[in-house]
Amino acid sequence: MPIVKVEAPEQARAYDIHIGHGLLKKAAGLLERCRGHRAMIVTDENVAPLYLDAMKAQLEAAGAQASAFVLPAGETTKCMAQLERIYDALIDAHITRQDFVVALGGGVVGDIAGYAACTYLRGVRFIQAPTTLLAQVDSSVGGKVAVNHPRGKNLLGAFYQPELVMIDCDTLKTLDALLSLARVARENNYVRPTLTDDGTLTIHDGRHPVVERMLSDNLFVPNDTEMNDGNLRMQIITGPNMAGKSTYMRQVALIVLMAHMGSFVPAREAAIALVDNVYTRVGGSDDLAGGQSTFMVEMSETAYILRNATARSLVILDEIGRGTSTFDGLSIAWATVEYLCDLKKCGAKTLFATHYHELSELEGVLEGVSNYQISVKEHGEEVIFLRKIVRGGADKSFGVYVARLAGVPHAVVARAQEIEARLEANNINQNTIGKNILEKGKRKNQQQDMFEYGRTELIEELANTDVLSMSPMDALNKLFLLREKARKL
Numbered sequence: 331m332p333i334v335k336v337e338a339p340e341q342a343r344a345y346d347i348h349i350g351h352g353l354l355k356k357a358a359g360l361l362e363r364c365r366g367h368r369a370m371i372v373t374d375e376n377v378a379p380l381y382l383d384a385m386k387a388q389l390e391a392a393g394a395q396a397s398a399f400v401l402p403a404g405e406t407t408k409c410m411a412q413l414e415r416i417y418d419a420l421i422d423a424h425i426t427r428q429d430f431v432v433a434l435g436g437g438v439v440g441d442i443a444g445y446a447a448c449t450y451l452r453g454v455r456f457i458q459a460p461t462t463l464l465a466q467v468d469s470s471v472g473g474k475v476a477v478n479h480p481r482g483k484n485l486l487g488a489f490y491q492p493e494l495v496m497i498d499c500d501t502l503k504t505l506d507a508l509l510s511l512a513r514v515a516r517e518n519n520y521v522r523p524t525l526t527d528d529g530t531l532t533i534h535d536g537r538h539p540v541v542e543r544m545l546s547d548n549l550f551v552p553n554d555t556e557m558n559d560g561n562l563r564m565q566i567i568t569g570p571n572m573a574g575k576s577t578y579m580r581q582v583a584l585i586v587l588m589a590h591m592g593s594f595v596p597a598r599e600a601a602i603a604l605v606d607n608v609y610t611r612v613g614g615s616d617d618l619a620g621g622q623s624t625f626m627v628e629m630s631e632t633a634y635i636l637r638n639a640t641a642r643s644l645v646i647l648d649e650i651g652r653g654t655s656t657f658d659g660l661s662i663a664w665a666t667v668e669y670l671c672d673l674k675k676c677g678a679k680t681l682f683a684t685h686y687h688e689l690s691e692l693e694g695v696l697e698g699v700s701n702y703q704i705s706v707k708e709h710g711e712e713v714i715f716l717r718k719i720v721r722g723g724a725d726k727s728f729g730v731y732v733a734r735l736a737g738v739p740h741a742v743v744a745r746a747q748e749i750e751a752r753l754e755a756n757n758i759n760q761n762t763i764g765k766n767i768l769e770k771g772k773r774k775n776q777q778q779d780m781f782e783y784g785r786t787e788l789i790e791e792l793a794n795t796d797v798l799s800m801s802p803m804d805a806l807n808k809l810f811l812l813r814e815k816a817r818k819l
Contacts, residue, residue, distance in 0.1 A: 345493050347471065353498035354384045354459065358391035360496060361457075364430055365393035369457075370423050372416060372443035373434040374403040377461055380504055385434050385459060394430070397423050401439065408442050408478045410486075416446040420454075430455045430493075436462035437469040441484070444475030448490035458492045461501040470495050511593045518543070520594035523585075524601045529559030531586070531644075531679060535598035538581035539588070542596065551717035552598070555582050557679050559603075559641065561698055564671055564680040566689050568724035569704030571732040574717045575683040576612060578704070579646045582681060583608050586644055603679070609635040610646040625653030629662075636669055641677035645670060648683045660686045671696045690723030788815055 348360060369389050373382055378400045389396040399419040401407050425431070431454055433443035440458055447456040460470040476487025514520070518539070535552035542550035551574075556562055567575050585595045589602040611631045622630070632650060639645050650666055651659030663686050670680045677698075682689070693701045703724040707714040730750060734743045792812060797805050 345491060345495065347495040347497065349497045349499065351499050353496050354381055354388065354501070357385070357388040357496055360494060361389055361392035361394065363455075363493065364389060364457075367394055367455075368423060368425055368429040369394045369396045369432055370420055370425055370430070371396060371398040371432045371434050372401065372439060372446070373398065374401045374407065374436075374439055376403040377435045377439070381434060381459075381461060381501065385432065389432070401442070403438075405438055405478075408438050408476075410477060410479075413442060413446060413477050416442065417450060420446065420450050425450070425454060427451050427454050430457055432457045432459060433470075433492075434459045434461065435465070436460065437465045440465055440469050441474070441476050441487075444473075444490055444492070445477050445487060448475055448488050453490070456490065456492045458495040460495070460497060462505060463502060466497045466502075470497070508592075514539075515594035518596060520596050521599060523589040523595045523597075525589060526601050526603050529603050529679075530601055531555065531557040531603045532599075532601040533582065533585055533595075533597050534600070536581055536585055536600070537596040538577050539584060539596045541577055541581075553578055553581075553717075553719045557603075559677070559679075562700055563677065563698030564667065564682060564696075565700055565702045566667070566692065566723070567681060567683040567702045567704070567719070568685070568687055568690060570706055570715065570724070571685075571729055572735070573704035573706060573715045574719075575704055576648055577717075578719055579648065579681040579683055580610075580612065583610060583644065583646050604642070605644045605679075606640060606642040607638070608644045608646070609639055609678075611635060611650065612646060612648040623653070628653055632666065636666070636676070639670070639676050639678045641673065643676075643678040645678045645680040647680065649685065650682070651684075651686070660688060663689060664692075667692060667699070668696065671698050687723060693723070788812065791815075 353360070371382065371385055371389070373385075378398070382398055382400075386396045386398060397419075399416060401412055401415075420431070431443055431447035431450075433440045433447075433456070435443075437460075440460055444456055444458070447454050458470040460466045470492070473489040473491040474487065475490050476484035479485035533555040536555055537550050537552050557565070567579070569575055581596075585597060585600060586602055586605060587608055588595045589600065590605070595602075611628065628650070632647070635645060635647075647666070651661075651663040653659070654662075663682075663684055667680075667682060667689060670676050670678055670682075690701050692699045701721065701723040702719050703722055705716045705718045705720050707716060730743060730746045733746065734740075795808060795812075797808075800808065
């Protein structure tokens with residue numbers, strides 16, 4: 331550990347400047363002079379969460395009685411009003427001339443804490459622990475202490491040498507991170523968010539911080555988000571493949587995360603509700619080594635979320651249930667929505683993207699559920715993705731169109747279009763499933779028949795069978811299949 335000796339002959343005082351890594355975590359040996367004395371740590375609200383506990387612990391390990399006073403951050407703090415608050419804290423802590431004032435922070439903290447030490451009781455002992463580069467190379471060295479006057483900076487000051495300067499180079503790591511965040515915010519037009527404790531989450535013109543930088547030819551389309559702990563707890567988001575559902579949900583999660591880490595956010599305006607956790611289930615992957623399929627991994631992650639999410643959480647779920655059969659997947663997705671919406675079980679703010687359009691039926695049935703869709707514009711056989719989230723539910727996924735864009739052979743696409751048209755003509759698109767689930771849920775005090783759903787499905791298939799367009803052989807084959815299904819019920 332390098333040590334620089336400073337001589338101050340005019341004050342008959344000399345002191346050491348200790349420079350090294352991790353000093354704030356192993357400073358007890360340097361603070362032996364504080365043993366048996368009181369020490370008041372003066373810091374600010376930015377530095378306190380990072381280093382105050384460590385400094386206090388080291389003082390106590392050295393045998394001192396440590397207390398702390400936290401100032402607001404910024405140059406405006408270096409004034410007479412805040413100086414008087416420090417004096418009050420020193421008096422309340424019974425600091426004497428043999429005790430210590432420890433300045434933990436940047437230049438503002440070092441200046442005002444040093445001036446307080448210089449003038450309180452005509453001078454008490456003083457230690458500098460600078461945490462910024464400028465404070466480490468300039469303001470903490472040489473004994474310059476001062477406060478500002480309304481008519482000028484540092485008009486009220488003195489030269490008052492500390493007994494010790496501890497320069498922990500590791501404190502510059504946080505400075506580097508903050509400077510990086512500041513640079514990104516400046517270059518990309520981020521705004522300072524407001525943190526709320528009333529459950530309100532409002533984002534105007536929110537953007538995805540990564541995707542918007544990757545777009546070269548097209549401008550990123552911003553979107554608004556409005557959620558709360560009441561009637562806007564859950565968004566059921568439908569819309570075509572590739573329209574931007576996942577991007578929208580991820581940008582909301584990233585904006586919330588960035589706000590909680592102290593960063594500006596990519597938006598025009600943002601009020602971010604405090605959350606205890608952000609849970610995400612996005613994308614698909616298997617675990618071959620662990621013997622888990624894509625669907626098993628999806629269910630395991632979903633299970634973890636459902637077991638741990640609270641009413642203070644933000645949950646992002648993308649296409650839950652897609653890895654299994656239609657009925658199984660829809661059932662799981664539906665039950666998941668009900669669980670997350672239930673205030674007695676969870677009540678988390680949730681963004682739920684799905685191609686199960688039947689879930690749109692839950693708006694107006696479950697408190698807190700609202701339908702949203704990513705808007706598109708159809709022009710002949712072409713589909714234009716507008717990337718804008720709007721109220722309401724979508725009724726088409728345009729999966730065949732996306733397959734064509736992906737380069738699937740024309741013959742396969744054409745056949746898929748033919749099959750899709752026939753299914754829609756025969757009403758085999760499951761549009762009534764959601765209503766059937768809700769109708770069955772309304773039946774009270776009535777024992778449910780476990781075979782009821784299968785019978786309903788069979789009846790619907792029979793009703794939709796166009797026997798007049800069949801040949802006698804096709805009709806017999808259809809009748810045989812229906813009979814076999816009936817026997818299994």
